[in-house]
Amino acid sequence: MNAGNKKIIVIVGPTASGKTGLSIKLAKKFNGEIISADSRQVYKQMDIGTAKITKKEMEGVPHYLLDVASPKKKFTAAQYRKLGMKALNTIFKKEKLPIVCGGTGFYIQALIDGIVLPEVKPDWKLREKLGSKTTEELYKILKKLDPKRAKTIDEDNPRRLVRAIEIVTLTKKPVGEIKTDPLPYSTLIIGVQREPEKLKKLIEKRFKIWLEQGFVKEIKKLRKSGISWKRIEEFGMHYRAFALCLQGKITEEEAEERSLRELWQYTKRQATWFKRDQRIIWVKNYKEAEKLAKQF
RNA sequence: GGCCAGGUAGCCAAGCAGUAAGGCAACAGUCUGCAAAACUGUUAUACAUGGGUGCAAUUCCCAUCCUGGCCU
Numbered sequence: 001m002n003a004g005n006k007k008i009i010v011i012v013g014p015t016a017s018g019k020t021g022l023s024i025k026l027a028k029k030f031n032g033e034i035i036s037a038d039s040r041q042v043y044k045q046m047d048i049g050t051a052k053i054t055k056k057e058m059e060g061v062p063h064y065l066l067d068v069a070s071p072k073k074k075f076t077a078a079q080y081r082k083l084g085m086k087a088l089n090t091i092f093k094k095e096k097l098p099i100v101c102g103g104t105g106f107y108i109q110a111l112i113d114g115i116v117l118p119e120v121k122p123d124w125k126l127r128e129k130l131g132s133k134t135t136e137e138l139y140k141i142l143k144k145l146d147p148k149r150a151k152t153i154d155e156d157n158p159r160r161l162v163r164a165i166e167i168v169t170l171t172k173k174p175v176g177e178i179k180t181d182p183l184p185y186s187t188l189i190i191g192v193q194r195e196p197e198k199l200k201k202l203i204e205k206r207f208k209i210w211l212e213q214g215f216v217k218e219i220k221k222l223r224k225s226g227i228s229w230k231r232i233e234e235f236g237m238h239y240r241a242f243a244l245c246l247q248g249k250i251t252e253e254e255a256e257e258r259s260l261r262e263l264w265q266y267t268k269r270q271a272t273w274f275k276r277d278q279r280i281i282w283v284k285n286y287k288e289a290e291k292l293a294k295q296f
Numbered sequence: 297g298g299c300c301a302g303g304u305a306g307c308c309a310a311g312c313a314g315u316a317a318g319g320c321a322a323c324a325g326u327c328u329g330c331a332a333a334a335c336u337g338u339u340a341u342a343c344a345u346g347g348g349u350g351c352a353a354u355u356c357c358c359a360u361c362c363u364g365g366c367c368u
Contacts, residue, residue, distance in 0.1 A: 015332080040332055050332085074330055106331045115328045122330070154326070159334040167329055180328070236332040261321080266332055272325060 006092060006185040009293060010037075010108060011101040012274055013192030014267040016202040020053050022192060023101040025286050026293055027061040033091045035084055036065045037102025037111070040235060042080070043071040045222055048215045049239055051206065064090070071227055071235075077110040078119045084111040088183075105273040114181035120167045130162050141165055146174035188296040190289050191280040203263050207238070207256075216242055237262040 009026065013019050023034050036042075040050040044067045047054075052066060064087035069075040084100075084107075091098040100108060109115070130138060138161040143150040145168040153164055168174055194202070219242050222232055232243040238259035245255035274280055283289045 038332085039330095076330060078329060104331070106327075109328070113328075117329050120329065149329095152328085154335060157327090157335040159330070160327085163330055163334095234330085234333075239332080262332080268323090269325095269332090273327080273331095275325095276327095 007097060007296065008088070008112075008183070008185050008187045009097065009099045009296070010112065010187055010189040011099060011192065011289075012037075012105065012108060012189060012280060013103065014194065014199060014270045014274075015103050015263065016051070016206050016267075017192040017194045017199060018202075019101050019103065019192050020051070020057070022190075022286055022289055023099050024053075024057065024059055024061055026289060027097075027099055028059065029290060030097050030293055032097035032099040033062045033094070034064065035087045035091075035098055035100045035111075036063060037080075037084075037100050037104050037107045038065075039075070039080075039104040039107060041066050041102075042069045042075050043067070044069070045071055045225065046218070046235070046239075048210050048213045048218045049235075051210075071222060072231070074122050076119065077106055077115070078117045080107045081110040081115065081117075082119070088185075103270055105270065105277075112183055112187060114183055116179045116181050118171060120170050123166050123170060126166055126169060127162060130165060135161065138162060138165065142168070145169070148174060186296075187279075188292060189277070189280045190292060191274055191282040192289075193282040193284050199267060200264060203267065204260060207260060207263065210238070211256075216246070219243060219246060237266060 009030075009032065011019050011023050011026070026032060027034055036053075038050065040046055041052045042065060043050075046052070053063065065080070065083055068083060069079075088098050088111075100111065102108065130141075133141070135156060135158045138158060139150065139153075139155045142153065142161055142165050145165060149164050149168070153160055155161070215238070219232060219239065223229065223243075223246070229243050229247055233240040238255075241250070241255040241258040241262070244250045245252055250258070281292060283292065
């Protein structure tokens with residue numbers, strides 16, 4: 001497929017920086033459609049706490065990769081890439097401009113830089129078996145099963161070791177080196193920049209709004225629909241904090257404190273991630289972004 | 297007022313004669329198959345104050361101040 005003149009705009013940035021608003025403006029201006037790149041907004045029933053855009057806020061701009069998975073199941077970067085590619089093709093067919101927008105750097109990388117990987121579902125029995133092993137033991141197991149993967153993996157990270165073992169065990173073949181298949185389109189990556197102090201305030205403000213909108217209720221609903229506390233805790237940050245609170249393990253005050261703190265820590269992790277990507281052009285407002293997009 | 301317990305880095309907390317674990321936070325970073333996850337590294341002239349006894353005290357003794365609990 002020769003698609004050299006096809007273009008994609010990507011918008012990245014820390015949480016609460018205003019990516020969503022920017023993406024809508026750009027989409028309207030340049031006849032675009034939006035592909036969300038957010039590892040939590042893919043789940044149904046998780047709207048308030050993920051700051052998912054509402055129908056009204058979309059202003060008629062089509063969105064992809066929202067509400068594509070059940071929170072009961074695990075969604076992975078591999079699935080994201082698959083669905084993302086599909087969305088890209090759909091948008092191109094309509095001769096519109098795809099705008100990938102989100103804060104999950106890994107998903108964006110999976111899509112744009114094209115990490116090729118088969119989908120592997122979690123194997124709970126295997127995980128249970130591996131659960132009691134030490135990191136060292138896990139590493140040894142992986143080394144035996146897939147020496148190449150063992151070479152590059154972070155050997156102190158049990159989470160990744162388990163997943164790697166799961167993958168070899170289920171696919172029955174070592175993957176070894178990972179292939180990449182970058183998209184053949186030209187991409188403009190815009191980063192939304194915010195002063196740290198300002199960002200902190202934006203996070204706080206948005207968090208308060210979540211609470212007013214019934215974030216706690218949202219969690220209760222998740223629980224009622226049969227999702228375990230453990231699973232809800234896995235969603236991290238404020239989902240974890242309030243899940244603990246509703247179980248009576250921490251006070252409401254602690255939950256709020258913890259949420260805010262973790263939200264801020266997340267922001268910093270995102271910054272660390274995006275810092276490495278030299279392709280990102282950082283902007284402070286919509287005007288700058290529009291200018292870039294025009295040139296592009 | 298009396299008795300008891302305790303005062304160790306921003307917070308929690310171990311040690312209790314040879315100058316001080318750990319956890320959280322903070323800061324930095326990793327990431328190519330769970331990524332709002334998981335993991336790594338770095339940082340702090342921290343032992344309430346004043347005396348005393350020791351070669352040596354954060355550690356023992358005395359006093360003072362503060363905090364918590366109990367009693368009157």
